[in-house]
Amino acid sequence: MDTWAPIADIAAAVNDGKTTASENVEKALQNIEDKAEFKAIISLTADRARKRAKQIDEHVKSGKPAGRLAGVPFIAKDNFLTFGGETTAASNILKGFNAPYQSTAVENLEAEGAICVAKANLDAFAHGSSTENSDFFTTLNPHDKTRVPGGSSGGSAAAVVLGMAPFALGSDTGGSIRLPASFTGCVGYKPTYGLVSRSGVVAMASSLDCIGPFARTVSDAAIVLDVMSGKDPLDSTTIERSKNSYTDLELDVEGKTIGIIKEYMGEGLEPEVRKLIDAGVEKLKNAGAVIKEVSLPSLPLALAVYYIICPAEVSSNLSRYDGQRFGYSDLDAKTLEESYEMSREKGFGREAKRRIMIGTYVLSSGYYDAYYKKAQTVRTKLINEFSAAFKEVDFLLGPTAPSTAFKIGENVDDPLKMYLIDIMTVAANLVGVPSISVPCGMVEGLPVGLQLMAAQTCDRELLSLAKAFEELNV
Amino acid sequence: MANLTREDILKLAKLSRLKLSDAEVEEFTAEISEILQYVQMLDDVDTTGLKPTYQVTGLTNVSRPDEISDYGISQEDLLKNLPARDKNYIKVRKML
Incomplete structure (x- = not known):
């Protein structure tokens, strides 16, 4: 199977007339068909994709560039509203x-020439960590078909790792981009809250929901973020984006302070995962980063919160599914x-x-104060x-997940155990x-993700460190 | 408080406009009790002097001019997903 060039190169080749958007779309659709056994995809938007590709190719032929993502195919998690087919979540x-x-x-x-070719599987309404809660089927991990790809954006992550498209979109409410990125071995980026508009994405938990990309490299994720981000009148929680491009990455880690999160490195972390994280830290240290241990004492409470x-x-968000205006x-x-x-x-x-x-x-009244x-x-x-x-460090570092991908069916009977992932x-x-999961190595054939975080709005700095790590970790 | 009874689950289902099977009622009684017991670790956390956070980036009262905008969506587009329809009205079951 053909793999993909870096996103910027794909777009450049289309704009220069060296390849066509139509060829890229056909290649993506072929790759999706070839890897159908992994069940990453719910539906195709093939007709609309072909039509859009033709328009882009005609545009280029007439001598005009077709955008920074000209003719780049992508796959959207099926909780993104899109034309050209159904949106089911x-x-x-x-x-x-x-x-x-x-x-x-x-x-x-789309305004920059990207083309949605398919909709990816997820845990229904993005509720889950494995895609096993999809009302339709479970997606299989590209590295081991007996294991989950992580969730909830498991279809998007698997699609990128299987080479179906150069990038995919996911949503992350409690880890739904980063966890599947870690379990499948790709880059998954959750931006600062509000940096990417949620308008037209099926709402889960509105004070937590974020939109972000899956890609094979940090640079590819950065270009997608750069195109998607910014204030949107249709989502009043959006914030101003940085004036600098998110693709303008600074690779020098010399003197950057990185805090290793103490609470993530102890009990519950698989020793083999820990070894890889420690090795990753060592590489950053050797490149000149200042490494500190940082304690965030309330972290063990985060999951309960x-x-x-x-x-x-x-x-509250699911109350709109009342069977009267749309849906079943x-x-x-x-x-x-x-x-x-x-x-x-019957619908839920x-x-x-x-x-x-x-x-x-x-x-409910009487419990609101005690719980919410x-x-x-x-x-x-x-x-x-x-x-x-x-105030003490520029970045925080830890594993994305305490383990590698678990077996399909292993946690389905115990919701609390599933939540603990x-x-x-x-x-x-x-x-x-903002937080990113970048591939950090393999344990017994299964990928491990390293998680990095930065302060709000420091997305460019975070992507820079992630890219630097990616290059050190080759 | 966190050990829910069958009656609690039925009441919650009613409030949530959900009909549950007997098997679901039984499972949810155990599972939701277990989850509520887990989150009870917050009971003992000292939060003296702290206020709740509802919005993490500090935005407040985001408003817009009260003007009609054309988003290019037709009435037909908005009505095409209706489960039951009478002309341009949403058809619903009788209330009583």
Whole structure:
């Protein structure tokens, strides 16, 4: 199977007339077909992709450049609203849904000539860490078909690693980009909260949701981020982007201070994963980085905070699926009340129901203060600890996950055990800081990801360090 | 507080507009109790003097001019996903 050139080179070749967007789209569709057994893809947007490719090729033929991502195919997680096919969020309740508009992230990519060719599998509504909660099927890990690719954006991660497209889009509410990047061996980037618009992405937990890219290299992830980011009137939580390009990366790590997160390096971390992280730290140290150990004492509370705030916001966001305006509706219902209950009963899977119930509980009168308000206050404590840490160090470092990819079925009967897989990723979402998972080596044929974080809005600096690490780790 | 009963689960299901099977009620009673026991580690955390954080980047009261914008989406586009429709109205079941 053909692999892909760096994204900037693919676009340059299209703009120079050396290759065509149509050839790239056909190559992506062929690669998707060749790797269908991994079940990374829910649906193709082939007709629209071919049409757009033709337009781009005609545009180039007429002598005009077609953008920074001219003719670059990509795959969107199926919770991004896109034209050219259904958007399901891997849920039965949205099966058959045809988006009336596209997500801003996809619009921004298309404006620079990128072409969406397919929609990737996920845990339904992005609730999960393995894609096993998809209402349709489980995606297989590209390195071992008996293992999960991580989640919730497992289809997007697998698609990139399998070479289906040069990049893919994911969403990250508690680790849903970084965890699958770690489990499959690609780069996964969660930007600063608000840097990329969520307009047109199926909402999960709005104070945590972030949009970001999967790619094979940090440079590829950076160019995608650069095109997607910025203020959007359709998402009032978006923030100003940096005036400098996110592709303008500074590779010198000399004198940069990196804090190793003490709480992530102890109990629960597999020894072989730890060895690789330690080796990665050593490389950064040898390149001139100043390494310190940093303690964030409230980190062991982060998962508990997350599993109050997240379901609370989920229960609110999923109330819109009422069977009346879009999505699955049980037409056997006799009354409106029955229509709500029956549509939601059949349309939602087990995990969506579980989270709606937990969320309803922690928000209900009498428990609101004890759970929801308490969690949001401990969140403040965590934010304060991160702020203090970033006065001491430029970056934080740890593993992305405590282990490599687990077996399909291993954790499905124990929701709490499944939740614990996110233990090292949720803090970045609670605090709103950017975080990246970069490949750091393999343990028994399975990839391990190294996680880096920086202070809010230091996305360019974080991508710079990640790229420097990538080059040191070759 | 965190040991939920069958009745608690049924009440939550009602509040959430979810109909559950008997098997789901049983599973959720155990699972959700376990999850709530896990998050109870926050009970003992000292948060004296701290306020809750609802928005992490500090934005407040983001407003926009109250003007009509054309997003290029037709009425038909917005109505095409309706499960039941009568002309340009959303058709719903009777309320009572």
